[in-house]
Amino acid sequence: MFVPAIKGQGTEEQQKKWLPLAYKFQIIGCYAQTELGHGSNVQGLETTATFDPMTDEFVIHSPTLTSSKWWPGGLGKASTHAVVYARLITEGKDYGIHGFIVQLRSLEDHSPLPGVTLGDIGGKFGSGAYNSMDNGVLRFDHVRIPRDQMLMRLSQVTREGKYVQSDVPKQLLYGTMVYVRQSIVADASKALSRAVCIAVRYSAIRKQFGSQDGGPETQVLNYRTQQSRLFPLLASAYAFRFVGDWLNWLYTDVTQKLEVKDYSTLQEAHACTAGLKAVTTSATADAIEECRKLCGGHGYLNSSGLPELFAVYVPACTYEGDNVVLLLQVARILMKTVSQLTSGKQPVGTMAYMGKVQHLMQSKCAVKTAEDWLNPAFIQEAFEARALRMAVNCAQNIGQASNQEEGFYERSPDLLEAAVAHIQLIIVTKFIEKVHQDIPGHGVKEQLQNLCNVYALYTLHKHLGDFLATGSLTPKQGALANEQLGKLYAQVRPNAVALVDAFNYTDHYLGSVLGRYDGNVYPALYEEAWKDPLNETVVPEGYHEYLRPLLKQQLKLSRL
Numbered sequence: 001m002f003v004p005a006i007k008g009q010g011t012e013e014q015q016k017k018w019l020p021l022a023y024k025f026q027i028i029g030c031y032a033q034t035e036l037g038h039g040s041n042v043q044g045l046e047t048t049a050t051f052d053p054m055t056d057e058f059v060i061h062s063p064t065l066t067s068s069k070w071w072p073g074g075l076g077k078a079s080t081h082a083v084v085y086a087r088l089i090t091e092g093k094d095y096g097i098h099g100f101i102v103q104l105r106s107l108e109d110h111s112p113l114p115g116v117t118l119g120d121i122g123g124k125f126g127s128g129a130y131n132s133m134d135n136g137v138l139r140f141d142h143v144r145i146p147r148d149q150m151l152m153r154l155s156q157v158t159r160e161g162k163y164v165q166s167d168v169p170k171q172l173l174y175g176t177m178v179y180v181r182q183s184i185v186a187d188a189s190k191a192l193s194r195a196v197c198i199a200v201r202y203s204a205i206r207k208q209f210g211s212q213d214g215g216p217e218t219q220v221l222n223y224r225t226q227q228s229r230l231f232p233l234l235a236s237a238y239a240f241r242f243v244g245d246w247l248n249w250l251y252t253d254v255t256q257k258l259e260v261k262d263y264s265t266l267q268e269a270h271a272c273t274a275g276l277k278a279v280t281t282s283a284t285a286d287a288i289e290e291c292r293k294l295c296g297g298h299g300y301l302n303s304s305g306l307p308e309l310f311a312v313y314v315p316a317c318t319y320e321g322d323n324v325v326l327l328l329q330v331a332r333i334l335m336k337t338v339s340q341l342t343s344g345k346q347p348v349g350t351m352a353y354m355g356k357v358q359h360l361m362q363s364k365c366a367v368k369t370a371e372d373w374l375n376p377a378f379i380q381e382a383f384e385a386r387a388l389r390m391a392v393n394c395a396q397n398i399g400q401a402s403n404q405e406e407g408f409y410e411r412s413p414d415l416l417e418a419a420v421a422h423i424q425l426i427i428v429t430k431f432i433e434k435v436h437q438d439i440p441g442h443g444v445k446e447q448l449q450n451l452c453n454v455y456a457l458y459t460l461h462k463h464l465g466d467f468l469a470t471g472s473l474t475p476k477q478g479a480l481a482n483e484q485l486g487k488l489y490a491q492v493r494p495n496a497v498a499l500v501d502a503f504n505y506t507d508h509y510l511g512s513v514l515g516r517y518d519g520n521v522y523p524a525l526y527e528e529a530w531k532d533p534l535n536e537t538v539v540p541e542g543y544h545e546y547l548r549p550l551l552k553q554q555l556k557l558s559r560l
């Protein structure tokens with residue numbers, strides 16, 4: 001994040017100076033924005049950067065305990081430099097949050113520089129899974145840096161101390177977060193596909209109950225409950241891959257537009273990166289835990305790979321923006337878009353469907369049979385109607401409040417759901433668009449169409465309340481969707497293992513005894529057990545000190 005921050009907020013000259021040092025690891029940088037007292041509320045950060053015209057320097061200072069930088073990855077022990085986000089103060093005026101490059105440690109002996117106090121913030125969730133990352137704490141005691149270490153692409157401070165705002169949107173200060181959020185969506189797909197690969201392969205070799213007259217027991221992958229829990233996660237792994245590919249295209253397109261000072265798609269980029277990051281990471285965190293449960297007791301073993309995958313993955317729901325905070329950002333943009341519908345301003349991009357407000361507010365879903373749900377047009381319109389009607393309902397309710405902000409606050413739980421509906425529409429839309437493309441490989445397109453329908457109909461089934469409450473579907477149509485879903489599971493079953501083999505993960509990368517490509521799980525589980533340090537001695541440490549006295553005492557008592 002140190003690198004994209006300098007790329008996005010540094011001048012050409014600053015990029016030329018600092019990026020080669022970072023690329024060659026002559027310096028190691030981190031992204032120091034979050035503080036002990038503020039993470040979500042960036043504008044609430046307290047660290048100060050006060051310009052001193054006498055010396056042409058900024059004085060970086062931590063005025064309060066809560067202004068201590070807290071969480072930045074790599075800060076505690078590894079980094080020599082940081083991009084520090086602080087309140088820029090010059091000529092006695094606070095101009096808000098800006099980025100500054102600050103050296104933290106000596107390049108000679110790695111010791112903290114004068115005025116810099118830093119260290120690791122301690123152990124984290126999951127008994128050490130994330131402890132390979134030295135998330136750190138950092139305090140400044142009036143540390144001086146040259147004025148030219150203020151990142152000056154978006155705004156400048158002159159030698160005389162005058163603040164100059166460039167003619168670019170101030171939100172570009174948040175550009176690094178947008179970049180990382182879009183990459184996190186692709187990360188979600190990778191993490192989810194790993195968990196699903198483990199769970200599908202294990203479910204194919206695990207047999208429990210169901211043997212007829214002494215024959216083999218039933219593969220748990222054949223149980224409809226296992227399929228109804230597992231196949232939507234398989235479909236989601238593919239869905240997040242395709243929407244992540246599209247989001248990367250969107251981000252690249254927005255970045256190219258920014259180069260020519262075209263800011264027209266900045267809001268779209270913010271809404272899509274924030275919303276897709278929130279929805280895909282929440283779904284993936286829940287899915288990894290579900291995959292653990294799908295593997296029964298063995299899923300709880302570290303050798304299954306799932307506990308560590310879960311512990312390392314779940315902070316994704318928080319870092320790079322708490323998911324609720326990000327979805328409320330999407331909700332704000334939805335409300336703004338709805339308010340503009342009456343002005344005749346046509347929504348564009350992923351909001352374009354809201355321009356069909358007249359139709360979508362009264363459309364009746366035409367589905368009459370379960371098979372009708374295989375028609376992408378019916379799925380698309382149902383998801384559009386649900387999302388639009390939820391957004392309009394929120395806007396109408398907010399409009400009845402005494403003031404907009406109060407209304408937004410009161411309705412924020414409903415707004416959250418409307419934002420999720422909008423983002424799920426994007427995911428479904430991009431999956432449908434993907435399977436409409438030419439897809440090489442015999443039978444591959446059909447399998448992806450099945451997974452697209454599984455993702456869409458499972459999401460519809462899971463959020464059926466929204467569809468019914470908004471009148472987008474009738475209960476009968478909801479039941480038909482569920483009926484079709486069951487038929488789709490049967491079609492996915494024969495190809496389930498092939499669809500996870502297609503992720504092409506090596507056993508090493510997967511890191512799971514349960515997910516081995518050869519399916520030879522039981523000997524591997526048994527072999528793995530003996531590597532447990534507890535098995536280095538046959539009689540456990542502590543027997544003589546604790547168990548033996550207890551056993552002997554109980555034996556005596558039993559003879560009294």
Ligand SMILES: CC/C=C\C/C=C\C/C=C\C/C=C/C(=O)SCCNC(=O)CCNC(=O)[C@H](O)C(C)(C)COP(=O)(O)OP(=O)(O)OC[C@H]1O[C@@H](n2cnc3c(N)ncnc32)[C@H](O)[C@@H]1OP(=O)(O)O
Binds near residue numbers: 004187329
């Ligand atoms: C290279 C690395 C690759 C992969 C790494 C993978 C994983 C990394 C693992 C861990 C690293 C973790 C790092 C971090 O966690 S870094 C810190 C992350 N912190 C956050 O995300 C903070 C979240 N908070 C915010 O973003 C802002 O505080 C928030 C947007 C919530 C509020 O901002 P603010 O108070 O300034 O403004 P608002 O009034 O809400 O909005 C004003 C205006 O600006 C628009 N806006 C807001 N954000 C953006 C944006 N990012 N881009 C564009 N526009 C933005 C907003 O819509 C409003 O517009 P308008 O209504 O038109 O005025």
Ligand SMILES: Cc1cc2nc3c(=O)[nH]c(=O)nc-3n(C[C@H](O)[C@H](O)[C@H](O)COP(=O)(O)OP(=O)(O)OC[C@H]3O[C@@H](n4cnc5c(N)ncnc54)[C@H](O)[C@@H]3O)c2cc1C
Binds near residue numbers: 034071135315322
């Ligand atoms: C593993 C990890 C790595 C990290 N790496 C970095 C890093 O490299 N650099 C960096 O700068 N930061 C980093 N962070 C910090 C991270 O960005 C913040 O923790 C994150 O942005 C959440 O902010 P917070 O902790 O202030 O949460 P809070 O905002 O305090 O969240 C607490 C609760 O308040 C709710 N909430 C907050 N505001 C609102 C609102 N307006 N409306 C409704 N509900 C609200 C949230 O939804 C949440 O439920 C990292 C964090 C973790 C866990």
